[in-house]
Amino acid sequence: MAKETGRKLIAQNKKARHDYHILDTYECGLVLTGTEVKSLRQGRASLVDGFVQIDDHEAWLHNVHIPEYTQGTWTNHSARRKRKLLMHRAEIDKLASKTQETGHTIVPLVLYFKDGRAKVEIALAKGKKEYDKRQTLREKQDRRETDRVISAAKRRQRA
Secondary structure, eight states: OOOOOOOOEEOOOHHHHHEEEEEEEEEEEEEOOOOHHHHHHHOOOOOOTOEEEEEEEEEEHHHHHHOOOOTOTTTOOOOTTOEEEEEEHHHHHHHHHHSSSEEEEEEEEEEEEEETTTEEEEEEEEEEEHHHHHHHHHHHHHHHHHHHHHHHHHHHHOO
């Protein structure tokens, strides 16, 4: 079998970009069991409630849902168990000091395979206020409307 290359997206946390200001991102490896990898290869995972916690100079990914592997037996994994993240000590220490500040948290953004290895992109984030969320939605809506007007004008020119 040929070795995998490139990046294959498994799951994305779009809600995180809506709920938080993303300050910094990091790519981390994951410590997984065999059935978890097989379940991920089927493209099944959810990052919605996930968060990262740092305990004793180790980073742990909590509440990420990787469903049980359907052909798994007694070796199957627990769907929401905490999983260890593989990061450099300096990065972990930097994140630990930043999360001590008020309002900062670490959230997973994307789960993917990179050259056959499971990776997760985590972000140091600061929670948005309700009015910030409304402002973001308004800007997104304005961008859509201007794009529609521009594309309609281009269609009229071609005709």
